[in-house]
């Protein structure tokens with residue numbers, strides 16, 4: 177840890193051109209970044225394509241005051257959007273997942289012992305504030321609202337006091353950023369799917385700049401998928417994305433066949449789509465003759481966790497989408 181702290185102390189802030197970083201074309205808009213990555217900088221995902229909401233995030237990262245609250249459906253790329261942005265700016269990211277029993281020491285740090293000596297182990301929030309990193313609090317809507325409220329002071333930009341470390345006062349670095357992600361917007365779950373989420377105190381949510389995400393548009397989803405699963409023909413990948421999009425609509429009750437009996441009770445996340453493509457390749461050799469790897473993989477990524485009615489409907493739909501011709505790759 178001492179080595180990592182030294183690395184953080186030696187971070188060197190620089191101005192970058194936002195356009196050059198995110199689109200490859202200089203824009204003249206300056207964005208604060210670091211000259212090189214550190215141990216805490218997330219690795220860049222070579223398959224990543226910035227979605228439409230990236231604009232919001234880039235504008236947010238130009239402004240260093242407001243904390244950001246990104247909400248949207250499961251597996252839609254909220255956490256990776258923040259980390260991809262950070263990786264392009266060489267930002268160190270200190271990440272934590274919220275839960276209902278989370279207490280302040282998990283954020284700020286705690287006393288520890290090494291070689292018989294007591295020392296203060298900084299938590300992710302302290303590290304981000306002290307050294308100018310990005311604090312990423314995932315699943316913020318799982319926090320107990322009374323715990324969340326202790327963050328209000330920090331969200332307002334005030335220093336963090338650590339009595340256990342001799343009363344150290346951490347004044348937030350001008351490079352400090354606070355981003356949170358969640359499946360709900362903090363005003364409780366309307367879908368019944370996000371168990372454990374809690375309605376947050378409105379004064380707490382009021383402190384954030386909000387950004388809503390959804391699943392990417394089809395062309396934005398096919399391109400990364402083609403890089404992740406190059407062994408699958410592009411026509412088949414497009415069909416898989418189309419299928420995922422139809423399932424999402426049926427899940428919301430607005431698909432082309434959204435008769436009441438066809439509504440699905442499982443959502444098709446980008447995460448599921450990626451796993452489906454990977455498994456379809458893996459299951460190519462071992463599947464029994466006559467069984468399509470696409471359908472076999474679909475069961476293992478999505479259909480097996482649906483209700484029996486939804487599972488039957490998913491099978492029917494996939495038979496229609498992936499006819500003998502697309503099964504040809506199988």
Ligand SMILES: Nc1ncnc2c1ncn2[C@@H]1O[C@H](COP(=O)(O)OP(=O)(O)OP(=O)(O)O)[C@@H](O)[C@H]1O
Pocket residue numbers: 221223224225226227248249250251252253254255256257314357358359392400446447450
């Ligand atoms: N634009 C994209 N390009 C490539 N991969 C993506 C993209 N968006 C999401 N992914 C992939 O989708 C998966 C899910 O992303 P992520 O974990 O960020 O979602 P999330 O919205 O934070 O999910 P949760 O609600 O469960 O926290 C990851 O494997 C990520 O790499």
Ligand SMILES: [Mg+2]
Pocket residue numbers: 254255256314315357
């Ligand atoms: Mg996440």
